[in-house]
Amino acid sequence: MSAVQKFSDERLMKVLLAPVISEKATFVAEKNEQVVFLVAPDATKPEIKAAVEMLFKVQVESVQVANRIGKQKRSGRFTGRRNHTKRAFVSLQPGQEINFTEEAK
Template identity: 85%
Template sequence: MSTLVKFSEERLLKVLLAPVISEKATMVAEKHEQVVFRVTQDATKPEIKAAVEMLFKVQVESVQVANRQGKQKRSGRFVGRRNHTKRAFVCLKPGQEINFTEEA
């Protein structure tokens, strides 16, 4: 847990925005023992790892991030765009698990 020393606790609390609950995220969780989170745009892999370890008291093996472009939407003649999002796929060490129903 030496990664916790590098970052302030205040910053780590702001890195994770929400867990992603979708069909794909559920399949990834069951097959590869990964958990998917929405994170802030400027979050780095070490910050995400430290935040998950601090908040959920688990050990993280690796982190992969994916930037998702916002969909272009139209309302009449006006064209707009949804916000871009960043997702983190957090791979937990064997035997570790995050149960969101207990945390709430």
Template identity: 85%
Template sequence: MNAVVKHSEERLMKVLLAPVISEKATMVAEKNEQIVFLVMPDATKPEIKAAVELLFKVQVESVQVANRLGKQKRTGKFNGRRNHTKRAFVCLKEGQEINFTEGA
């Protein structure tokens, strides 16, 4: 399973949608030293790992993903649902960190 997987750079640029900035994501970041990203629904763990390493120039130790169902919403008599999302919990290797405020 240690085969080197080649991904197109164009695809990797689209895999990560946004970092998740929430109370829960901040707790996870402090406790488990992980960073939470919103990713494309069809993204795989190797793609997410390659994308983070390419974009942020860090080494990734592991990736865990969670599929989240969109909330059921109602407007008047119409029922609807928000879009489903996929989140990636990225664990960086010892001594690595991503600073999001650096480019601002």
């Protein structure tokens, strides 16, 4: 039984929110052959792995997650906080790659 079959397709479609396209994410992608995604706050590593394998038809080697605390911000005398986010650093098997510039088929 593969990792994709353990979870419902509906849940896996909600796990990955967006790819992170930034200077740091690009550097990580080139150096460590990883892809960075913004994921749901309650997503687990097995769910992230299954979602990436299902959506992009690639083999995932490992997943590392980082919880990012939202910054404190002020507007006049009122303080607030940006939302907390969770990022997933997905390592792909050698020879695999995800190209976001291609149009989805």
